[in-house]
Structure formats: C-alpha cells, structure tokens
Amino acid sequence: xxxxxPATAPGILKEIxxxxxxxxRQAEIIEALVSGRDCLxxxxxxGGKSLCYQIPALLRSxxxxxxxxxxxxxxxxxAALKELGLRAAFLxxxxxxxxxxxxxRALVAGELDLLYVAPERLLTPRCLELLGRTRxxxxxxxEAHCVSQWGHDFRPEYIQLSVLHERFxxxxxxxxxxxxxxxxxxxxxxxxxxxxxxxYVSSFDRPNIRYQIVEKANAREQLLDFIRAEHALEAGIxxxxxxxxxxxxxxFLNQQGIRALPYHAGMDAPVRExxxxxxxxxxxxxxxxxxAFGMGIDKPDVRFVAHLDLPKSIEGYYQETGRAxxxxxxxxxxxxxxxxDVVQLRRMIAGTEADEQFKRVxxxxxxxxxGLCETAGCRRARLLDYFGEATGSLRPCGNCDTCLDxxxxxxxxxxxxxxxxxxxRTGQRFGAGHVIDVLLGRSTDxxxxxxxxxxxxxxxxxxxxxxxxxxxxRQMVASGLLAVDHKxxxxxxxxxxxxxxxxxxxxxxxxxxxxxARPAKKKRLAAFDGLSAAEAGLYERLRAWRADTARVxxxxxxxxxxxxxxxxxxxxxxGSLEALHAISGVGARRIEAYGEEILSLxxxxxxx
Ligand code: ADP
Ligand code: ZN
Numbered sequence: 001x002x003x004x005x006p007a008t009a010p011g012i013l014k015e016i017x018x019x020x021x022x023x024x025r026q027a028e029i030i031e032a033l034v035s036g037r038d039c040l041x042x043x044x045x046x047g048g049k050s051l052c053y054q055i056p057a058l059l060r061s062x063x064x065x066x067x068x069x070x071x072x073x074x075x076x077x078x079a080a081l082k083e084l085g086l087r088a089a090f091l092x093x094x095x096x097x098x099x100x101x102x103x104x105r106a107l108v109a110g111e112l113d114l115l116y117v118a119p120e121r122l123l124t125p126r127c128l129e130l131l132g133r134t135r136x137x138x139x140x141x142x143e144a145h146c147v148s149q150w151g152h153d154f155r156p157e158y159i160q161l162s163v164l165h166e167r168f169x170x171x172x173x174x175x176x177x178x179x180x181x182x183x184x185x186x187x188x189x190x191x192x193x194x195x196x197x198x199x200y201v202s203s204f205d206r207p208n209i210r211y212q213i214v215e216k217a218n219a220r221e222q223l224l225d226f227i228r229a230e231h232a233l234e235a236g237i238x239x240x241x242x243x244x245x246x247x248x249x250x251x252f253l254n255q256q257g258i259r260a261l262p263y264h265a266g267m268d269a270p271v272r273e274x275x276x277x278x279x280x281x282x283x284x285x286x287x288x289x290x291x292a293f294g295m296g297i298d299k300p301d302v303r304f305v306a307h308l309d310l311p312k313s314i315e316g317y318y319q320e321t322g323r324a325x326x327x328x329x330x331x332x333x334x335x336x337x338x339x340x341d342v343v344q345l346r347r348m349i350a351g352t353e354a355d356e357q358f359k360r361v362x363x364x365x366x367x368x369x370x371g372l373c374e375t376a377g378c379r380r381a382r383l384l385d386y387f388g389e390a391t392g393s394l395r396p397c398g399n400c401d402t403c404l405d406x407x408x409x410x411x412x413x414x415x416x417x418x419x420x421x422x423x424x425r426t427g428q429r430f431g432a433g434h435v436i437d438v439l440l441g442r443s444t445d446x447x448x449x450x451x452x453x454x455x456x457x458x459x460x461x462x463x464x465x466x467x468x469x470x471x472x473x474r475q476m477v478a479s480g481l482l483a484v485d486h487k488x489x490x491x492x493x494x495x496x497x498x499x500x501x502x503x504x505x506x507x508x509x510x511x512x513x514x515x516x517a518r519p520a521k522k523k524r525l526a527a528f529d530g531l532s533a534a535e536a537g538l539y540e541r542l543r544a545w546r547a548d549t550a551r552v553x554x555x556x557x558x559x560x561x562x563x564x565x566x567x568x569x570x571x572x573x574x575g576s577l578e579a580l581h582a583i584s585g586v587g588a589r590r591i592e593a594y595g596e597e598i599l600s601l602x603x604x605x606x607x608x
Pocket of ligand 1: 019020021022023026043044045046047048049050051300326327562584
C-alpha cells in the first residue's frame with residue numbers, strides 16, 4: 001500500500017526527499033510545470049535538476065516520462081527513486097521481453113510515478129502507441145543540449161523529440177541542461193517546439209569548487225602530490241588529452257598505490273563500461289579519462305577534477321570541473337598547465353582542415369581559456385564573467401588559488417625584450433627550449449651546430465632560471481606577444497604586437513611563478529571538516545554501515561544516503577527518530593527503512 005502523499009511541493013520535498021528547502025529556482029520551475037506550462041531549466045551540474053520534474057510528476061496525475069540518453073544512469077536513478085518509496089521504472093534494451101511487458105502493463109494501468117526511456121526508444125511506434133493509452137503527467141527531456149547540432153553531444157534522435165509536442169499537445173514538457181550559452185538555449189526552444197516556455201537560468205557559480213591552476217613542471221608528480229595531500233582515498237577524475245596519456249597515467253597512479261582506472265573511446269566497450277560502473281559504485285576510485293568520459297557522470301561525491309592537459313575552451317573546462325562536488329561539499333578543480341600545452345593547442349587549431357571561421361572561433365576560445373590560466377585576478381570572477389554573469393561587478397571569491405594566494409606581478413619588459421630578440425636573432429625557427437638555452441648561454445650541440453654562441457643575445461638572460469624563462473615565454477605566447485609557427489614544429493616567431501615591446505613602447509607585466517614545490521597543506525577529507533575526533537569515528541562507522549547496506553541492496557552507496565547527510569548525523573548525533581528526520585537528506589522512507597539502525601549506531605557512539 002503506497003503511503004498517502006503530501007499534496008504540496010514543499011511537503012514532498014521534506015517528506016519524500018528529506019530536504020528542508022528548495023534551491024535556486026527549483027520552486028518556480030516546479031510551480032510552472034505543475035500548472036501545465038512548458039519550461040526550460042538551465043542549471044549547473046549539481047544544481048538539482050532532477051527534482052524539477054520529479055516533484056511535478058508526483059503532484060500531477062499520471063506518469064512522468066523522462067527521456068534520458070544514458071542507459072547506465074537510468075538504472076541508478078530508478079534505484080534511487082525506489083529507495084525513496086516511489087514507483088519508478090525504466091525501459092531500455094537491457095530488459096527481457098517479460099520485464100518489458102510487466103513495465104508496459106504497469107504504465108498503462110497508471111501504476112508508475114516515473115518512467116525513464118532512452119530517446120530512440122521513446123520514438124518507436126510501439127512506444128508512442130503505448131503512451132497514447134497512458135495518462136501522462138509530463139515529459140522531461142534531460143540533457144536537452146543534445147538537440148544542438150553545433151554542440152559536442154549532438155544526438156540526431158533528440159531533434160525528433162518534437163513529435164511529443166505533436167502527439168501530446170496537452171502534456172507539459174520540461175527541457176533540462178547544464179549548458180549555459182544563449183545559442184544552445186534558443187536551439188532547444190526551437191527544436192523541441194517549447195511553446196511560450198518559462199525559461200529559468202540559474203547562476204552557474206559552483207561556490208564549493210575551489211579552482212587552482214598550477215604551473216606545469218613534472219605534471220605526474222605534481223598530480224600525485226596533489227592527490228596525496230588533499231584527496232587521499234577520495235573519488236576524483238583526471239582528464240588527459242590523449243588515450244596514451246590516459247593509460248600511462250592510470251598505470252603510474254596504481255604503481256603509487258592510488259586506485260585508478262582508465263577510460264577512453266579506444267577501449268573495448270565492456271571494459272569501459274565496467275570501469276565506469278566501478279567508479280560510480282565503489283568508494284574512492286580515481287578515473288583517468290579523456291573527455292569521452294563525460295555526460296552522465298552522476299556521482300555526487302567526486303571530490304576533485306584534475307586536468308593534466310589544457311582544455312580547448314572555457315566551456316569544456318567548466319563542464320569537466322563541474323563534475324566535482326555535486327553534493328555541495330568542498331571539492332577541487334586542479335590543473336597543471338605549461339608552455340607545451342599552449343604550443344600544442346595553438347598548433348592543433350591552426351593545423352585543422354576546417355575553414356577559416358572555424359579556426360578563428362577555435363583560436364578565440366583558446367585565448368579565453370589562456371586568459372583564465374594567466375590571470376592574476378579571481379578565477380571564479382573570470383569564469384562567471386565569461387558566461388555573461390554580472391559583468392564587472394563580481395567580487396573576488398576567496399575560494400580560488402589567486403584569491404587565497406595572490407600572485408605577484410613584476411615588470412617583465414626587459415625579460416620580454418631579451419626573449420623576443422633571442423627569437424629574432426636565432427631566425428624564428430626554434431622552439432622555446434633552444435631559445436632559452438641561448439639566453440642562458442648554454443653550450444649545447446645545437447648551439448654549436450648553429451653557431452649561436454656568437455649571437456649578441458647569447459648568455460644575456462642568466463638572471464632568470466630555465467623554468468622562469470619558460471614562464472615568460474608561456475605568458476607571452478598566451479597573450480599574443482609571441483606566436484607559434486605550426487608549420488615549423490612549434491618554432492617561436494614574432495607577431496605584430498612584438499614590435500612595440502621591442503621598441504620599448506609597450507611595457508609587459510608578468511605573473512611571478514609560484515614557488516615550485518609548495519609545502520603540502522595537510523588537509524583532511526572534505527567531509528571531516530569541522531568534526532571532532534569522536535564524530536569523525538562515528539562518521540566512519542556510518543560509512544561502513546552504508547557500504548554494507550548498499551551492497552545488500554545492489555545500489556551505489558550514495559543512493560542509501562549522501563556523505564553530507566552522514567556527516568550531519570555524525571555531527572548532530574540525533575537521539576530520536578524525529579531528530580533524525582529533521583536532518584537534510586533523511587526522508588520518511590529512510591526513517592522507516594534505516595532509522596533504528598542509524599540511531600543504534602549513534603547511541604553506540606555516545607555510549608548511552
Ligand atoms: P543535476 O542533475 O542538476 O546535476 P541533481 O538533480 O542530480 O543535479 O542534484 C544534485 C544533488 O543535489 C542531488 O544529490 C540532489 O539530491 C541534491 N539536491 C537537489 N535539490 C536539493 C535541495 N533542494 N536541497 C538539498 N539537496 C538537493
Ligand atoms: Zn577567487
């Protein structure tokens with residue numbers, strides 16, 4: 001017998017989902033959808049999109065039908081809803097025909113609150129016919145940016161989803177995405193034929209993510225230090241540009257005692273999927289991946305996202321880093337970036353077969369990304385500014401590397417002139433390595449082969465180290481004071497803008513390099529912040545209990561309860577079921593299923 005359900009959105013939020021308050025624009029979206037209006041919801045990852053259709057589906061009569069592109073995720077989503085005592089199911093190719101038949105009958109009989117279906121399946125005549133015989137509360141189109149032909153997640157079947165409007169004009173639809181840009185937004189409205197839609201754009205700020213971009217020296221070792229110092233035993237994602245680097249980095253981390261798995265498009269699908277599923281279900285795995293590992297990572301407790309290579313655009317960087325900290329607990333976005341990254345990406349863009357306009361757009365996007373890397377100001381302000389939020393009025397955030405540890409800026413005019421002149425005198429045919437050797441007066445083979453020891457710039461730059469010169473070169477390439485010749489294997493050459501610097505007409509201000517090996521701040525796991533030793537012990541026991549329970553139920557641990565909820569329980573040590581129910585994330589169903597077990601763990605801890 002299903003429990004009598006609360007009849008209001010706040011009631012459902014509290015009783016079923018266990019949350020005390022709506023976030024951002026959730027309440028408005030829910031109200032609009034319940035009243036039958038089409039909606040477009042743009043929210044950052046972790047913003048809480050799912051509730052925006054789940055609650056209206058419970059408040060309206062009939063079943064909420066969700067078009068969701070990722071089969072692997074449907075299963076976990078449905079498991080999570082069932083944990084909450086809701087009647088949810090999915091239809092996809094993993095089901096037997098008997099199972100499919102049972103779900104179809106339940107659907108038509110009005111026994112489902114929510115049904116998840118892959119778009120291509122939703123579009124089949126059989127499915128449409130079935131829906132024709134069903135009372136439908138609403139349609140939700142998840143990852144709606146997949147309709148955009150220009151986006152990197154384009155899926156042709158998404159365009160045909162406009163048929164839902166033609167066949168079921170009276171059923172309200174909501175499209176949801178974490179993609180921010182206005183062009184995609186318009187494409188979604190137009191292609192899905194959302195009529196008179198309410199458009200809800202949330203802030204794209206993710207205040208719990210700390211942004212940090214370090215200068216690359218030995219990227220793998222730096223990554224290892226970062227993980228060991230800040231995220232030992234925690235789940236994270238490491239993005240690399242190439243498949244080979246993914247494989248090598250995963251092997252390296254494992255050798256260093258960190259549980260890491262590789263993921264890239266060149267792997268056999270079953271292995272890749274097994275790795276994704278382990279990452280999703282087990283605690284504390286590091287996934288080393290190309291950007292093929294992307295949409296549909298639904299794990300709330302990813303504590304860090306690290307980039308070993310520079311992303312091509314701020315959009316990409318924002319999306320990838322956004323996978324950290326969906327649960328709202330502190331998380332890190334860490335990147336190591338160096339001169340070679342700039343050279344390589346500039347070369348890749350210039351070398352593509354694409355037309356000029358494409359190259360121009362690509363180069364502009366890369367410039368914006370480089371600006372973020374090289375800024376001496378707040379990273380978050382820069383990111384949000386890029387997405388058009390509150391231009392100019394953004395305050396330093398206090399939670400990024402440049403806010404926490406502002407870089408020194410120095411007058412690099414003379415250094416810049418020396419570098420430009422060395423590039424010029426060596427004939428604009430060498431990469432940074434050789435040019436720096438010349439500045440430092442090193443007698444390498446190449447120097448003698450080209451007789452560069454005789455140049456006037458030979459040995460004039462000994463006031464800076466090799467690494468510091470690389471920093472100068474990188475910043476100059478990033479800001480267009482030097483160019484990379486992609487036809488000559490990354491040789492440095494002068495640009496229009498170089499002239500003014502050489503003539504002394506334009507001063508150059510540069511960022512000082514952060515000291516190489518910063519002593520690692522010992523940081524405790526995010527969830528332990530602010531817990532006493534006794535509370536931390538209880539938190540650990542609660543996690544162990546959750547791991548066992550999740551195993552028995554065959555679901556990921558976070559489906560039972562989130563880290564943030566366990567943390568609050570450990571901190572507040574509720575003494576009664578009411579007190580437990582008052583904690584965010586503990587709904588009625590969880591009280592019923594686990595209340596007593598949790599209380600006895602808490603009581604054991606207080607020794608009552
Ligand atoms: P998105 O799909 O936007 O990335 P989700 O719908 O998966 O985000 O929600 C992210 C997390 O935030 C989930 O764990 C969800 O339970 C939680 N959440 C959503 N809304 C609220 C809320 N109003 N209060 C507390 N937690 C919430
Ligand atoms: Zn900041």
